Amino acid sequence: xxxxxxxxxxxxxxxxxxxxxxxxxxxxxxxxxxxxxxxxxxxxxxxxxxxxxxxxxxxxxxxxxxxxxxxxxxxxxxxxxxxxxxxxxxxxxxxxxxxxxxxxxxxxxxxxxxxxxxxxxxxxxxxxxx
Numbered sequence: 001x002x003x004x005x006x007x008x009x010x011x012x013x014x015x016x017x018x019x020x021x022x023x024x025x026x027x028x029x030x031x032x033x034x035x036x037x038x039x040x041x042x043x044x045x046x047x048x049x050x051x052x053x054x055x056x057x058x059x060x061x062x063x064x065x066x067x068x069x070x071x072x073x074x075x076x077x078x079x080x081x082x083x084x085x086x087x088x089x090x091x092x093x094x095x096x097x098x099x100x101x102x103x104x105x106x107x108x109x110x111x112x113x114x115x116x117x118x119x120x121x122x123x124x125x126x127x128x129x130x
Contacts, residue, residue, distance in 0.1 A: 008082040010075060012065060012118075013092035015042035022089045027054035057081070065092045065118035066110075090119045 009026040013019035027050050043060050050058040059081050063074035078085040093115045096107040 004087075007086040008078055008084055009087040009089065010078050010085050011089040011091055012074075014089075015046045019089070019091040020046060022091060023050060023058070024053070026087065026089075027056050027058070066113040071118070092118060 004026065007026075009023070011019055011023045011026065014023040023046070047058045047060050050056065059077060061074035061077050063070040065071065075085055075088075094111055096103070096111060098104075098107070
């Protein structure tokens with residue numbers, strides 16, 4: 001993993017689970033880690049923990065993964081802070097568990113927006129939103 005040294009990673013959904021593991025793994029060989037998350041209570045704890053544990057700079061973006069302009073701002077924050085964004089881990093995802101007859105349509109729409117549509121919106125080849 002020495003080839004990752006000095007690289008910048010944007011990891012979405014990085015305050016817990018797989019996303020946090022990715023953020024910490026990218027920070028281990030000394031790249032800079034830029035992360036985003038929804039759970040406000042966890043953000044500062046995990047961001048500062050990465051900085052302390054790995055001696056790298058880590059920043060947080062409050063970007064809503066359903067809004068292309070905010071996703072572009074998240075990437076721009078990484079570029080502005082670190083000079084470039086070299087790695088993108090499209091990890092953000094949500095879930096809701098309920099019997100189908102009780103499943104709220106708005107929860108279904110939110111799951112589709114975060115778990116499917118936002119992966120396309122975050123793709124670096126798309127460029128800034130129109």
